[in-house]
Amino acid sequence: MQTQPEGLGAWGIAVALAGGAMRGSIPYMFVSLGECLTEKSGKINLGMEGVLLMGAMTAFAVSDITGSPWLGVMAAAAVGMLLGALHAWLTQQPAVNDVAAGIAMIVFGSGLAFFFGKRFVAPMAPQLPLLDFGGWSRVPAIQSALRISPLFFVGIAAAFLLHWIFTRTSWGLKVRAAGDDTQAARALGINVNAVRFIAITIGGGLAAAGGAHLTLYFPGIWSEGISGGQGLMAVALVIFAKWSPRRCLAAALLFGGAQALGPSLQSLGVNGYYHLFNASPYLLTLGVMIATCTPHRRLAGMPGALGKK
Amino acid sequence: MTVPHLEARGISKHFGSLKALDDVSLEVAPGTFHALLGENGAGKSTIVKCLMGFYHADAGEIYIDGALTPIASPQEARHLGLGMVFQHFTLIPAMTVAENLVLARPGLPLVIDWKAETKQLEAFLDRAPFRVDLRARVDTLSAGQKQKIEILKELYLRTRLLILDEPTSVLTRDEADEVLGYIRGLVNEGKLSVLLITHKFREVMAYCDQVTLLRRGRFAGAGKTADLDPSRMAEMMMGEARVQNESMRPKAAPGPSVLRIEDLHARGDNGLEALHGVNLTVRAGEIVGIAGVSGNGQRELVEVIAGQRGADSGRIGVKGEDHRPTRAMLRKHQFYTLPEEPLKNAAVARMSVAENMAFGVFDEPPFQRWGFLLDRAAITQLGRDLIARFSVRPPLPDAPIGELSGGNVQRAILARELSNGQVRVLVAANPCFGLDFKAVDSIHELLVETRNQGAAVLLVSEDLDELLMLADRIVVMTGGAIVLETTPEDADPAAIGRHMAGHH
Numbered sequence: 103m104q105t106q107p108e109g110l111g112a113w114g115i116a117v118a119l120a121g122g123a124m125r126g127s128i129p130y131m132f133v134s135l136g137e138c139l140t141e142k143s144g145k146i147n148l149g150m151e152g153v154l155l156m157g158a159m160t161a162f163a164v165s166d167i168t169g170s171p172w173l174g175v176m177a178a179a180a181v182g183m184l185l186g187a188l189h190a191w192l193t194q195q196p197a198v199n200d201v202a203a204g205i206a207m208i209v210f211g212s213g214l215a216f217f218f219g220k221r222f223v224a225p226m227a228p229q230l231p232l233l234d235f236g237g238w239s240r241v242p243a244i245q246s247a248l249r250i251s252p253l254f255f256v257g258i259a260a261a262f263l264l265h266w267i268f269t270r271t272s273w274g275l276k277v278r279a280a281g282d283d284t285q286a287a288r289a290l291g292i293n294v295n296a297v298r299f300i301a302i303t304i305g306g307g308l309a310a311a312g313g314a315h316l317t318l319y320f321p322g323i324w325s326e327g328i329s330g331g332q333g334l335m336a337v338a339l340v341i342f343a344k345w346s347p348r349r350c351l352a353a354a355l356l357f358g359g360a361q362a363l364g365p366s367l368q369s370l371g372v373n374g375y376y377h378l379f380n381a382s383p384y385l386l387t388l389g390v391m392i393a394t395c396t397p398h399r400r401l402a403g404m405p406g407a408l409g410k411k
Numbered sequence: 412m413t414v415p416h417l418e419a420r421g422i423s424k425h426f427g428s429l430k431a432l433d434d435v436s437l438e439v440a441p442g443t444f445h446a447l448l449g450e451n452g453a454g455k456s457t458i459v460k461c462l463m464g465f466y467h468a469d470a471g472e473i474y475i476d477g478a479l480t481p482i483a484s485p486q487e488a489r490h491l492g493l494g495m496v497f498q499h500f501t502l503i504p505a506m507t508v509a510e511n512l513v514l515a516r517p518g519l520p521l522v523i524d525w526k527a528e529t530k531q532l533e534a535f536l537d538r539a540p541f542r543v544d545l546r547a548r549v550d551t552l553s554a555g556q557k558q559k560i561e562i563l564k565e566l567y568l569r570t571r572l573l574i575l576d577e578p579t580s581v582l583t584r585d586e587a588d589e590v591l592g593y594i595r596g597l598v599n600e601g602k603l604s605v606l607l608i609t610h611k612f613r614e615v616m617a618y619c620d621q622v623t624l625l626r627r628g629r630f631a632g633a634g635k636t637a638d639l640d641p642s643r644m645a646e647m648m649m650g651e652a653r654v655q656n657e658s659m660r661p662k663a664a665p666g667p668s669v670l671r672i673e674d675l676h677a678r679g680d681n682g683l684e685a686l687h688g689v690n691l692t693v694r695a696g697e698i699v700g701i702a703g704v705s706g707n708g709q710r711e712l713v714e715v716i717a718g719q720r721g722a723d724s725g726r727i728g729v730k731g732e733d734h735r736p737t738r739a740m741l742r743k744h745q746f747y748t749l750p751e752e753p754l755k756n757a758a759v760a761r762m763s764v765a766e767n768m769a770f771g772v773f774d775e776p777p778f779q780r781w782g783f784l785l786d787r788a789a790i791t792q793l794g795r796d797l798i799a800r801f802s803v804r805p806p807l808p809d810a811p812i813g814e815l816s817g818g819n820v821q822r823a824i825l826a827r828e829l830s831n832g833q834v835r836v837l838v839a840a841n842p843c844f845g846l847d848f849k850a851v852d853s854i855h856e857l858l859v860e861t862r863n864q865g866a867a868v869l870l871v872s873e874d875l876d877e878l879l880m881l882a883d884r885i886v887v888m889t890g891g892a893i894v895l896e897t898t899p900e901d902a903d904p905a906a907i908g909r910h911m912a913g914h915h
Contacts, residue, residue, distance in 0.1 A: 272519040275510055282505045289501040290515055291485060406504055 114243060118369055121247025122362020123355050124254055125319070129154060129329070130354035131257035132312020133336035134343065135264055136182075136305035138350050141340055142268065143301035144281035144294075144407040145193055148204025150309045151333030152211015153185045157313025159215040159222070162324040165317075166227035174227070175253070175314040179307040185211055186306020190299040200409050208334075215326075222324045229322045230314075253315050257351070260308065264347035277301050281405035309333070335387045342390040344403035360386045414441040414571045414604050415475050415492050417462070422471035424457055431457040432468070435630045437623050439572065444598045444605045446615040446636070449625035449648055455608045456498075458625070459574050463495050464488040489517070494570030496561045498577050504550035508543055508560055515564050535567055541593070554706060555586040562590065566597075574606045579614060583704050584875065584908045591618045612641035624648050665883065666695035669867035670836045675725030677715050685711040687891040688725070693836070693867040698858065700882030701871040704911050708891035709871045710751065713840045716869075717748045719756070729836060738774070745835035747771075747828035749842055751871075754820045760813030764803065765794025767812045768827045793830075801826035802853070818850030825857055837861050840871040855881060875907065887911055 133150050140147045147153075157178035165174030185207065192203045233255075236248030267274040279287040280294045280301075287294050316332075317324045339357060343349035364379035417439045424432040432454045439445045449455045460466045462473065464482040473480055475491055482488050488495075502511045513519060513528050532545055541559045549557060558578055565573055573594070579587035595618050597603040607619060615622055615636055622639065624631040624647045632647040670693040679685030685708045693699045703709055714720035716727060718736025727734045729744040740746070750756035758767045769790045772778055778789050794808030803815070803823045812820060821842060828837065839858060843851040858881060862868045872878050878885050879899045887895040887910040895910040897903075 270523050270525065271521055272514070272523060273521060275506070275514045275523075278506060279503045279514060282503045283501075285499065286501040286503055289497060403505075 115366055115370055117241075117243050117247045118366030119359055119362050121249075122366050123359035124247075124250055125358065126361040127354040127358025128251060128253050128257055128315040128319075129312040129332045130336045130339060130357045131261070131351060132253075132315070133309040133333050134339045134350040134354055135257070135260050135347055136186075136308035136310075136312075137337050137340045138305075138343070138345060138347050139264060139277070139308065140186075140302050140305035141345060141408055142281045142405055143277045143298040144284065144405055144410065145190070145298055145302055146200040146204060146337075146409050147186070147189050147207070147302060147305060148201060148334070148337060149185070149189055149207020149211055150306075150337055151329060151331065152208040152213075152215070153182050153306050153309045154313040154316070154329050154333035154336075155212045155215040156185060157182050157310025158316040158328055159219040159313075159324055160310070161314035162227050162317035163218065163222050165229075166222060166225060169228055171228050171230045171314075171318045174318055175230070175311055178314045179311040182310020182313070183303045183307035185310070186303040187299070189306065190302035193302075194295050194298070194411075196411075212326075219324055219326070223326075226322050227318065227324075229320070230318045251315060251319055253312070253319075257312070257354075261347045261351040268347070273297075278405070281407055284407045284410055309336075331384070335383060338387045338390060341404075345405060346403065357383050357386060414601065416441050416477065417493075417572055417604070417606075418474040418477075419458065419462060420472050420474065422458055422461055422468045422473075424454075424461060424466060424468050431628050432461070433628045434471075435625065435628070437633075439604050439606050439621075441604055442598060442601045443620045444595060444607065444618055446619040446622040447606055447608045447625065448610075448615060448622055448644060449631070450610075453625040453631075453648070454628040455625055456576060457628075459495065459576065459606065459608065462488065463493060463574065489568065489570075492569070492571035493574065494565040494568055494572070495574040496558075496565060496576065496578055498580065500557050500561060502549045502557055502560060502564075505548065507546050507548055508552075509545040511549060511560065512545075512564055512567055515568060517568070532567075536563075539563055539566070541589075554704060555582045555590075558582055558586075559590060562594070570603075572604045572606065574608070576608045577610065578607070579609070579611065580873075583911045584904065587614065588617075594618075612644060615644070616641065663696055665697035666865065668692045668694045669730055670869060671728045671731075672716075673726045673728070675712070675715060675727070676723040677711055677720055677725075678723060679708075679711050684723070685891050686715070686722075686725075689888075689891070689893060691869075691886065691893060693869050695835075695867050696862060696865050697884065698862045698868040698870055698882045700878035700885045701869065701888050702873075702875055702878050702885055702907060702911060703888040704873065707889050707911075709840065709888055711891075712888070713748070713750055713838060713871055716838050717750055717756075719750075741771075745831065745833050747831075747834055747837050749821075749825055749828055749837070749839040751840040751842075751844060753824040754813060754817075757824050758812050758820065761811050763794070763809045764798065764812045764815065764823055765791045765808035768794050768797050768808075768823060768830070771827055771830070797823075797826040797830055801829075801857075818846045818854075821846065821850070821854060822857075825854065829857065829861060834861055834864070834866040836867050836869070838869045838871075841873060842870070843872070843874070843877060851877075875904070875911075 133154055137147060137150055160181045161174035161178035164177040165171045189203060189207050192198055193200050230251055230253065232249045233252055234249055236245035239245055268278060276292050276297050279290065279292055280297045284294055316328045335357065339353045340350060343353040360382040363382045364376055367379055368376055419437045422432055422435050435454065435458055437458065447455050457466065461468045462482065464484045464487055473482055480491065482491070509529060509532055512532055513523065529545065536543065541563065543556065543560060543563065578590065582590065591614060594603070594605055598605055609615060619636050622636050622644065623633040624644060626648055672689055672691040675686050675689040676684060677686040689712060701709055711720060715722045729746060734740055734744055734746065754760055769778055773785060773790065778786055778793070780786055791808050798806045798808060801822050803819050803826065812823060815823065842854050846854065858868060858870065870878065870882060879902060882899060885897050885899060885902060886893045887907055889910060895907065897907070
């Protein structure tokens with residue numbers, strides 16, 4: 103799969119990075135959009151790491167058993183919705199804290215995924231078909247970079263759809279109202295708990311669908327370390343994106359690109375500091391956290407009732 | 412829809428063992444502006460929440476146009492043309508005015524046709540007396556503008572009987588007159604009846620036709636405002652005539668300057684500059700009152716003074732020395748603060764009254780021995796003494812302070828701050844907010860007494876009448892700076908109002 107982009111020179115790294123960004127951004131995209139919807143309704147779901155892993159495992163298992171990768175994606179979304187619903191139900195109990203419940207959901211989701219995924223560790227499941235946009239070029243590097251997973255486009259569509267829902271539908275306005283001022287929303291006759299329940303459930307489904315990309319794309323295997331904390335980083339990414347679905351898209355591409363830095367440099371023959379470059383998404387997350395946290399002001403765009411009952 | 416004739420007969424409601432309403436009746440005839448008066452805890456909010464379907468009364472009946480009409484939910488109340496503007500805003504801060512108005516509209520389709528909705532809103536606003544920008548985000552608006560939008564929202568929803576819960580508490584006097592004057596006009600045209608919950612006699616006398624008074628959950632009187640005067644109403648509300656304390660003026664002229672604030676700059680929660688170079692001096696034996704509509708930097712100023720917020724630049728000095736809010740400095744300068752909402756800002760709700768009262772002294776003898784061991788008996792004794800001296804109710808030093816009523820928390824914290832006896836500087840922010848008349852009087856007396864003993868007192872208040880009564884000098888704070896200085900004797904309420912509203 104990795105081709106030496108010789109003859110492309112400096113363009114080689116750009117092409118490899120662009121391709122890597124489009125591949126690597128997909129889990130970030132789905133999880134951050136799911137988290138964006140969840141947080142817009144005023145709840146935090148830190149358990150997205152567990153949801154992502156369950157999604158990855160479920161997609162793999164269903165694809166392996168049924169032979170249909172798309173069925174795998176849908177099954178992953180369904181399982182994610184179940185986990186989302188569980189988180190919603192948990193966090194709406196009187197004395198339950200969002201963050202504590204979210205950490206429990208990380209452990210629960212990943213434990214469940216490891217348990218059910220044990221028998222799927224060895225085989226390779228049918229993968230999602232890729233869309234080939236590089237046919238016009240004879241350069242293998244460009245061809246490989248433009249072999250794009252259909253989930254990439256589903257993610258982009260989901261971001262624009264979410265933006266449309268938030269601004270143009272009454273349900274979207276209700277989600278934002280519930281997330282920004284619970285008391286005001288209640289006074290408007292909005293059933294805050296019901297709105298949040300649906301938002302968190304759909305958010306879980308979105309995140310889990312992103313997990314499908316981890317196992318149904320090259321190399322197409324399931325392993326326990328497959329997410330590498332991407333579910334948690336995507337939650338941080340929502341802050342970076344100021345709770346805007348379209349900015350989530352851009353931020354996901356940035357994180358995906360950072361993730362591709364190590365492999366693309368390696369493909370160019372730069373093997374030194376490989377692990378350091380691989381750490382770039384984590385460094386980026388840390389950087390984002392430091393840059394956005396200030397004692398002087400509330401974060402711009404942050405839903406006013408985030409984490410409140 | 413016509414304006415409904417509302418009649419509530421014999422409404423009772425209790426919460427646990429507390430009888431919030433006991434056999435209260437109320438009648439609002441079509442086309443009247445009706446006031447509901449009573450001190451805190453008199454049951455005003457409870458009865459309107461029964462009318463609006465938020466609460467279900469234990470006993471009593473509601474009649475609309477003479478027909479028995481139980482109101483089970485806010486939706487049913489809305490259906491009958493009843494609408495309410497709450498004390499707290501029910502606008503969503505992060506949304507635009509248009510989004511807020513549309514969101515409140517019943518029967519909103521799933522997909523919003525913004526073109527049509529905007530057209531409809533603009534047509535509605537053309538007939539409204541206030542100019543509002545539909546595209547403005549609510550959190551960028553002033554309290555007065557928000558209040559107007561709340562009222563517009565009710566009118567947009569075709570409310571025919573409008574209940575207003577202390578709508579002017581966040582407005583300047585000019586803004587209050589504008590809003591109430593507009594509503595009065597609608598009542599005169601026969602388009603609306605209004606039930607106004609308020610503390611302010613001025614508003615009752617100026618705008619209302621009828622008044623119903625409540626006292627401790629019971630009916631305390633009713634009548635035409637034309638037949639009543641404020642002292643008679645206060646008597647009915649309190650059960651005793653409220654005496655205006657005339658001995659509040661100081662006996663001696665103020666001494667040398669004690670507290671000096673120079674060119675203070677600080678940022679607000681949103682990261683924008685909230686204090687733009689505040690300069691202020693308070694002399695010994697003087698109360699300086701800071702007037703202004705909330706949200707103009709007063710809270711940030713008090714937080715900087717109290718050490719809860721960092722300043723970007725500027726200086727706070729006491730008697731020519733730099734002041735920093737460390738325990739050593741506070742002691743040295745005899746510097747005491749009563750911030751607003753003391754339960755949140757100056758107390759630990761779950762700790763006992765005695766412990767909270769000992770916060771200033773627990774680390775010195777006799778409350779601390781050998782430099783580390785607290786003497787709990789001494790702390791409890793301190794609590795007992797201060798509770799007796801400052802009449803805190805209930806007199807239980809071991810009760811968590813969070814269980815006390817607002818007035819008693821206020822007194823307990825003030826007791827702590829004044830306990831030392833020697834006060835050089837006292838900063839108090841809205842010390843009487845939400846308290847009933849009796850509690851207000853006792854707090855006022857303590858402030859005046861402190862001043863008379865030679866302390867420099869800085870009093871921040873949203874209640875101009877309070878400042879006119881207590882302060883020796885009044886400064887107006889608008890947009891994070893002092894824009895006017897005057898004395899109560901020379902004060903021109905209209906000029907103060909103009910400065911508070913930022914038109915100067």
